Amino acid sequence: MKNFSENIKYIGVDDRDLDLFEGQYVVPEGMAYNSYVIVDEKIVVTDTVDAHKVNEWLANLDAALAGRKPDYLVIHHLEPDHAGGIADFVAKYPEATLVASAKAFALLPQFMALPESVKKQTVKEGDTLSLGAHTLQFIGAPMVHWPEVLFSYEQSEKVLFSADAFGKFGVYDADPDDWACEARRYYFNIVGKYGNQVQAVLKKAAALDIKTICPLHGPVLTENLVYYIDKYNTWSSYAPEDKGVLVAYASIYGGTKKAAELLGEKLKAAGVEKVVVSDLARSDMAEVIEDAFRYDRMVVAAPTYDAGLFPVMEDFLNHLKAKNYSNRKVGVVENGTWAPMAAKKMTEILSSLKNVTLAETVVTVKSTLGAESEAAMDKLVQELV
Ligand code: FEO
Numbered sequence: 503m504k505n506f507s508e509n510i511k512y513i514g515v516d517d518r519d520l521d522l523f524e525g526q527y528v529v530p531e532g533m534a535y536n537s538y539v540i541v542d543e544k545i546v547v548t549d550t551v552d553a554h555k556v557n558e559w560l561a562n563l564d565a566a567l568a569g570r571k572p573d574y575l576v577i578h579h580l581e582p583d584h585a586g587g588i589a590d591f592v593a594k595y596p597e598a599t600l601v602a603s604a605k606a607f608a609l610l611p612q613f614m615a616l617p618e619s620v621k622k623q624t625v626k627e628g629d630t631l632s633l634g635a636h637t638l639q640f641i642g643a644p645m646v647h648w649p650e651v652l653f654s655y656e657q658s659e660k661v662l663f664s665a666d667a668f669g670k671f672g673v674y675d676a677d678p679d680d681w682a683c684e685a686r687r688y689y690f691n692i693v694g695k696y697g698n699q700v701q702a703v704l705k706k707a708a709a710l711d712i713k714t715i716c717p718l719h720g721p722v723l724t725e726n727l728v729y730y731i732d733k734y735n736t737w738s739s740y741a742p743e744d745k746g747v748l749v750a751y752a753s754i755y756g757g758t759k760k761a762a763e764l765l766g767e768k769l770k771a772a773g774v775e776k777v778v779v780s781d782l783a784r785s786d787m788a789e790v791i792e793d794a795f796r797y798d799r800m801v802v803a804a805p806t807y808d809a810g811l812f813p814v815m816e817d818f819l820n821h822l823k824a825k826n827y828s829n830r831k832v833g834v835v836e837n838g839t840w841a842p843m844a845a846k847k848m849t850e851i852l853s854s855l856k857n858v859t860l861a862e863t864v865v866t867v868k869s870t871l872g873a874e875s876e877a878a879m880d881k882l883v884q885e886l887v
């Protein structure tokens with residue numbers, strides 16, 4: 503709900519023109535860059551937007567100010583999807599003070615040149631900024647998702663400004679009834695590596711009485727906050743969210759695909775709660791990564807290629823490693839026509855992950871499924887149910 507408060511106004515913008523968020527993630531439902539204004543004796547603007555939406559944001563800001571001038575711009579996060587309007591803001595409101603962490607001020611010149619005269623106020627964990635009836639209390643949130651990140655908590659209305667946390671892909675009103683789908687894809691692909699840091703800030707947030715969460719992407723959260731906080735707690739602790747098996751496969755001529763699909767059918771027949779079979783070459787990789795973290799078990803199935811591992815599977819496993827995939831049980835299916843190598847390569851990567859238990863049965867398909875490989879598959883199913 504954008505308009506949850508008389509004195510805290512939403513001035514963010516929707517971006518439906520973006521082809522890839524962060525230069526890599528498809529966003530079929532666009533993206534929202536959120537920004538807010540707290541109107542009191544002093545006026546605070548929180549964050550800006552991506553550079554190509556700055557004019558729309560400035561118009562929203564102008565309307566929210568109703569003829570007044572802002573006193574502060576709080577920079578919770580310096581990443582360009584939120585910092586694209588800082589220079590324009592300073593040019594338009596040279597009397598306003600920028601408020602940010604020391605790290606943000608250190609990194610800021612790498613992105614833009616601001617006039618020497620710009621006023622800056624460095625804040626850290628526990629500092630407050632009094633606006634009149636409203637008071638912002640700053641909370642350090644390093645590596646959620648960059649090192650300079652701050653959250654802030656507005657004490658009188660009990661509002662948490664949570665930077666990227668609790669954000670999602672999609673314009674502001676996208677998927678109003680299914681927040682978790684695009685929030686989960688966003689979390690694991692963008693913030694997933696930093697689960698420990700998210701856990702640390704959730705512990706700080708638990709000490710606050712929070713009525714509203716204002717993230718930098720996605721909707722303002724005003725109801726049932728326990729649901730969102732529980733999801734973040736599960737995700738950031740690398741605990742599986744649901745029981746089920748992701749079968750992630752890659753296939754050259756269809757032999758591995760057929761094996762993966764048959765395995766999926768056998769898992770379902772054996773009573774696995776949820777089975778998702780995904781072709782890595784044709785799926786959105788970010789979505790498959792999301793499913794890998796969502797479920798408690800996974801099977802990876804791939805052919806041997808150039809005496810190594812088929813590239814899209816190698817890419818997938820390296821993504822999982824980068825995001826600290828852990829605490830799951832994983833089975834391996836390989837294919838090879840004359841010298842199968844894929845299982846060895848997949849096992850090497852999987853063995854380096856924390857608390858990932860490998861199924862003892864490795865299925866080796868020689869070009870196409872045969873009696874021997876199908877019998878091995880049945881053993882693997884037994885290990886996974
Ligand atoms: Fe939405 Fe880390 O930027």
